[in-house]
Amino acid sequence: MSARVTVLYFASLRDVAEIDHETFETSAPDLRVLYLELRARYGFPLSVDRLRVAVDGEFARWEDAPRDGSEIAFIPPVSGG
Amino acid sequence: MNRFALSETPFDVAALRAQLLDARVGGYASFEGWVRDHNAGREVTGLRYEAYVTLAEVEGERVLAEACERFAILDARCVHRTGDLAIGELAVWVGVAAAHRDAAFAACRWIIDEVKQRVPIWKHERYAQGDADWLHPAPKGDDPAD
Numbered sequence: 516m517s518a519r520v521t522v523l524y525f526a527s528l529r530d531v532a533e534i535d536h537e538t539f540e541t542s543a544p545d546l547r548v549l550y551l552e553l554r555a556r557y558g559f560p561l562s563v564d565r566l567r568v569a570v571d572g573e574f575a576r577w578e579d580a581p582r583d584g585s586e587i588a589f590i591p592p593v594s595g596g
Numbered sequence: 597m598n599r600f601a602l603s604e605t606p607f608d609v610a611a612l613r614a615q616l617l618d619a620r621v622g623g624y625a626s627f628e629g630w631v632r633d634h635n636a637g638r639e640v641t642g643l644r645y646e647a648y649v650t651l652a653e654v655e656g657e658r659v660l661a662e663a664c665e666r667f668a669i670l671d672a673r674c675v676h677r678t679g680d681l682a683i684g685e686l687a688v689w690v691g692v693a694a695a696h697r698d699a700a701f702a703a704c705r706w707i708i709d710e711v712k713q714r715v716p717i718w719k720h721e722r723y724a725q726g727d728a729d730w731l732h733p734a735p736k737g738d739d740p741a742d
Contacts, residue, residue: 525648526718527730560731567718567720572650587718588648594731595645595676596629596688596708 516540522553523588528571532557545569550589555579561591600656601675602717604648616671618670623697625704625729629688631681635731639724644679645687648716652676659710667703674707675719684725 517550521538524583532553535543543549546568553559568575574590581587609628616624633640660672672692681687685713692706711717722728 523648523662524731525716526646527732528624530730557675565732565735569651569706572654574651589652590648590651590716591718591730592732592734593714594719594733595647595715596712 518583518585520549520581520583521586522549523586525588526530526591528559528589528591531559541581543581543588545580546575546587549581549587551578553589564589565592576583598653598657599671599673600653601673602649602652602656602678603675604677604679606677606686607675609691610685612617612673612675612689613691616673616691616736618693620670620672620695621693622695623693623700625692625694625700627688627690627704627708628686629686629708633683633723638721640683640721642680642682642722644680644720644722645676646720647676647678649678654670654709655715659707659714662710663692663703664692665705666706667692667694668699669703669735670695672703672707674711675709676711676715678717696732701708705718 517540519540523536524532541549550563569588570585663672670693675691676688690704692700694702719731
């Protein structure tokens with residue numbers, strides 16, 4: 516089963532992907548696999564264990580399945596302050 | 597009520613402080629984070645903060661609500677800049693009002709530490725050598741910029 520999702524890229528992920536968002540169909544079973552697929556496509560240097568993941572503006576779990584119509588953001592280590 | 601805010605432009609600390617002061621307040625503590633001209637042994641010429649605005653506002657509010665639960669304080673606020681900042685500009689401000697100073701100091705310290713660890717804001721530093729980089733610190737305080 517596939518889901519149509521929008522993925523947001525921030526900070527170094529955006530620089531590497533050279534886009535700030537994209538919308539596509541994914542058949543990844545969970546958000547971890549989705550990131551691994553995108554990491555393979557773009558060559559993101561950050562591993563899953565350095566990131567957090569958010570869905571529709573709220574932190575989510577890596578084992579959550581991508582929901583159709585959702586907005587997914589992979590959150591690199593933050594550096595505010 | 598919003599206790600946490602992102603600001604794309606410089607903001608007035610005096611006005612924010614005034615919002616926290618009333619007759620119950622016996623102690624007020626604040627923290628100001630400024631853009632300095634060096635980091636991790638490199639000369640910094642300026643920086644940019646980027647936020648995932650939706651989530652940063654939610655998580656920032658959560659930090660301040662948690663501070664109000666954890667400490668004997670009356671209220672707290674935090675404002676964080678986004679966009680391009682020059683050396684010497686104010687990057688982040690935390691203000692805490694309490695009946696007594698111990699709680700005000702402790703909550704202020706806790707809030708800035710939590711904001712730095714949890715709120716999705718990223719710092720992009722420009723260096724004197726002409727290059728620039730995102731800071732993605734390692735966990736557990738390994739970041740020399742702490």
